[in-house]
Amino acid sequence: MSLVATAVSKDYPTRSGPLSVLRGVNLELSRGEALAVMGPSGSGKSTFLHMLGTLDRPTTGEITLEGADPFALTERDLAAFRNRRIGFVFQDHHLLPQCSVLENVLVPTLVNRDTKPAETEAYARTLLERVGLGGRLDHRPAELSGGERQRVAVARALVLKPVLLLADEPTGNLDRTNAAAVGELLLELHRQENNILVVVTHSLELAKLFPRVAEVNDGALV
Ligand SMILES: Nc1ncnc2c1ncn2[C@@H]1O[C@H](COP(=O)(O)OP(=O)(O)OP(=O)(O)O)[C@@H](O)[C@H]1O
């Protein structure tokens, strides 16, 4: 198993005492597997995704990626691990407005010293072709539609060939047509890259495209 969550719980400290969001969640995913995560607002989907992405620590329990416990690393090594192994797509594209489409896709490679600039740039161009934006490399995000911006965000998440691709409501801001296109694109690239894909979504249409669907409810993942 490449991604394993074992008895993961999360409490947030609040003024009225600890808020228990997740309790004893287990998950196992291998390379090539894709999971859609659904559940009511406030149930803890983003919290769970952030922990899988090492952006937040479980209160108790363990998460391993390819056998390694990322939370045992120093902050500096954890940041490098996250950059190298995990790709993120959020509801908002978080593209840099002053940078071109190609530059935005290359952002994760700037802090990564063991990649070769010529190779990563060639791969970024290939990815942008694959998401249908090969003709828009020099455009700024403001010159793109919402769906196109989100496709740039997908290319950026994949530029370092992460083993784990995480997306939190990636189609939440898109109309139906664009949502379907971005959803299908995520799954298509996931299959081509043979990574692990976890997508949080409120869209039943998107979830239906996934071989596995889980629901976060009352602190559990079912
Ligand atoms: N930093 C925090 N401090 C305290 N409580 C938090 C924090 N982050 C999230 N929460 C609480 O944890 C619960 C789960 O939040 P989370 O964002 O994971 O929900 P979600 O399932 O992603 O919801 P949505 O579908 O609305 O995005 C919510 O009750 C939220 O208020």
Ligand SMILES: [Mg+2]
């Ligand atoms: Mg959320």
